[in-house]
Amino acid sequence: MTGGNAIRGTRVGSGPAVGESERGEAAPRKRVDYWCANAHHSRPSFAMDAEVPEEWDCPRCGLPAGLDQENPPEARRNEPYKSHLAYVKERRSDADGMAILEEALSKLRERKGR
Structure with a gap:
C-alpha cells in the first residue's frame, strides 16, 4: 500500500505547464x-x-x-571492414613479408643461442 502523501493520477513531469517557468519558452x-x-x-x-x-x-x-x-x-558506398593484416598486405608484397619474417626469426635464434 502506498503512503498517504501520494497524489493519485499524476506523475512527475506531467502536464503542459510543469517546468516551463524554469526552462523558459521554447525557441x-x-x-x-x-x-x-x-x-x-x-x-x-x-x-x-x-x-x-x-x-x-x-x-x-x-x-x-x-x-x-x-x-x-x-x-x-560502405567500405567493408579491413583487418590489420589486410592493410599490411596492401603495403607489402609476399617477398617483403618473408624477408621481414626471416630477419625476425634470425634475431630470435641469435638470442636463443646465447
Whole structure:
C-alpha cells in the first residue's frame, strides 16, 4: 500500500505547464522536409536561426535524405571492414613479408643461442 502523501493520477513531469517557468519558452522552430531514395519522408524541426543541412539521415532506413523530393541523394558506398593484416598486405608484397619474417626469426635464434 502506498503512503498517504501520494497524489493519485499524476506523475512527475506531467502536464503542459510543469517546468516551463524554469526552462523558459521554447525557441521558435521550422520544419524541413527530407526525402530518401526509398521515398521515405521525414520532417525534423530546426531552430529558426539554425543552418539547415543539405542531407539528413532517414530515420526509417538510414539512407541519406535530401531536400529535393525528385532527386534524393544516392546511398553512400560502405567500405567493408579491413583487418590489420589486410592493410599490411596492401603495403607489402609476399617477398617483403618473408624477408621481414626471416630477419625476425634470425634475431630470435641469435638470442636463443646465447
